[in-house]
Amino acid sequence: MKFEPMPIFWLLVTVVAYISSRWLYRRTGRYLLSPLILVPTVLLAIAAPMHTAYAEYSANTHWLMLVLGPVTVAFAVPIWQQRALLARHWPALLIGILAGSAASIASSFGLSKVLALDTSVVMSLVPRSITTPFAMPLAHDLGGVPELTAVFVMCTGVFGAALGGVLLKWLPLRTALARGALFGVGAHGAGVSRAREVGGEEGSVAGLVMVLTGLLNLFAAPLLVWLL
Amino acid sequence: MKRLSRLARLVGELVALIAIYQVGCEIALWLNLPIPGGVIGLALLLLIFACGIIKPTTLQTGAGLLLAEMLLFFIPPLMSLLDYGTLMRNEGWRIMLVIGCSTLMVMLVTAFTVELVCRMRDRSPVDGA
Numbered sequence: 432m433k434f435e436p437m438p439i440f441w442l443l444v445t446v447v448a449y450i451s452s453r454w455l456y457r458r459t460g461r462y463l464l465s466p467l468i469l470v471p472t473v474l475l476a477i478a479a480p481m482h483t484a485y486a487e488y489s490a491n492t493h494w495l496m497l498v499l500g501p502v503t504v505a506f507a508v509p510i511w512q513q514r515a516l517l518a519r520h521w522p523a524l525l526i527g528i529l530a531g532s533a534a535s536i537a538s539s540f541g542l543s544k545v546l547a548l549d550t551s552v553v554m555s556l557v558p559r560s561i562t563t564p565f566a567m568p569l570a571h572d573l574g575g576v577p578e579l580t581a582v583f584v585m586c587t588g589v590f591g592a593a594l595g596g597v598l599l600k601w602l603p604l605r606t607a608l609a610r611g612a613l614f615g616v617g618a619h620g621a622g623v624s625r626a627r628e629v630g631g632e633e634g635s636v637a638g639l640v641m642v643l644t645g646l647l648n649l650f651a652a653p654l655l656v657w658l659l
Numbered sequence: 660m661k662r663l664s665r666l667a668r669l670v671g672e673l674v675a676l677i678a679i680y681q682v683g684c685e686i687a688l689w690l691n692l693p694i695p696g697g698v699i700g701l702a703l704l705l706l707i708f709a710c711g712i713i714k715p716t717t718l719q720t721g722a723g724l725l726l727a728e729m730l731l732f733f734i735p736p737l738m739s740l741l742d743y744g745t746l747m748r749n750e751g752w753r754i755m756l757v758i759g760c761s762t763l764m765v766m767l768v769t770a771f772t773v774e775l776v777c778r779m780r781d782r783s784p785v786d787g788a
Contacts, residue, residue, distance in 0.1 A: 449731045466730045471737040478741055485742040492735040499732050500680045503697030505722035507704035511715045523776035531769030538761040546753040556757055560765055563733045568695040578739030585737055591762045598766055609774035617766035
């Protein structure tokens with residue numbers, strides 16, 4: 432007999448797991464307990480043995496994803512607050528974002544072609560360097576699977592935040608702008624919180640760069656659709 | 660009482676953000692724009708700030724809450740892994756290889772480009788410094 436959970440079961444489990452993981456992470460500071468790693472692990476460990484399909488899970492949790500729209504709008508507040516930074520350094524940031532995004536798209540596309548991945552997987556990998564609220568619509572436009580993109584975005588963030596910390600030790604970067612941009616373009620959300628630990632200016636730069644990268648990539652979507 | 664009014668204020672800010680998002684979606688629909696409603700809403704809100712209609716501090720609590728708890732909204736799509744078990748078993752290591760190498764490339768290119776532009780600007784006589 433198949434276990435039939437209450438309709439709001441998954442919503443409840445997701446929110447409770449999120450709140451407890453956030454609390455644990457704040458108390459211990461251990462990276463493995465951060466909500467982005469611990470919550471999906473716990474949820475998958477509960478759902479997989481029950482043979483839950485994604486459709487069943489998302490039946491009552493899809494509205495959490497709808498909040499990504501208002502989250503995108505909310506980004507206007509930090510952008511506005513950082514407008515002085517943007518006015519002063521926009522040439523360096525813009526050129527950096529364009530170069531970084533080009534490197535991201537070209538290397539994701541090229542490498543996945545070399546490794547003979549499925550087209551839908553390739554198109555889901557292309558937007559992986561931008562933050563989820565922007566990456567999911569872009570994946571949709573490119574003919575990828577937005578949900579898979581969310582998974583790849585998360586992997587990028589988790590790996591990138593760790594890699595960025597190592598790179599900072601080795602690279603001869605004198606400016607906070609370059610250190611922040613490295614995290615913002617390379618590892619979006621997870622990178623921004625890592626950049627905040629490096630320094631206040633790095634954190635603001637990373638946050639601003641993350642949103643701008645998402646915006647620029649979305650605006651470049653028609654070009655990418657034509658190109659890829 | 661004070662807590663209640665603070666809560667009411669937070670709810671009001673969230674409703675405002677959702678409303679701006681809805682307006683963004685409507686505009687995208689009307690004009691047949693390929694841009695997501697959220698992005699149009701973002702532009703709209705920036706315009707509102709620029710015109711001084713609303714101060715950013717007015718929406719700070721609501722926007723701050725959404726941005727701080729953003730991760731919660733990222734989690735549901737991750738559960739699509741439930742349907743992609745076979746894909747991950749077969750292609751997972753190749754996908755991780757792409758993500759790893761590509762992330763390294765992106766970080767190197769971005770950091771060095773920004774550093775280079777900064778140093779060039781520092782040296783140019785226009786800026787004086």
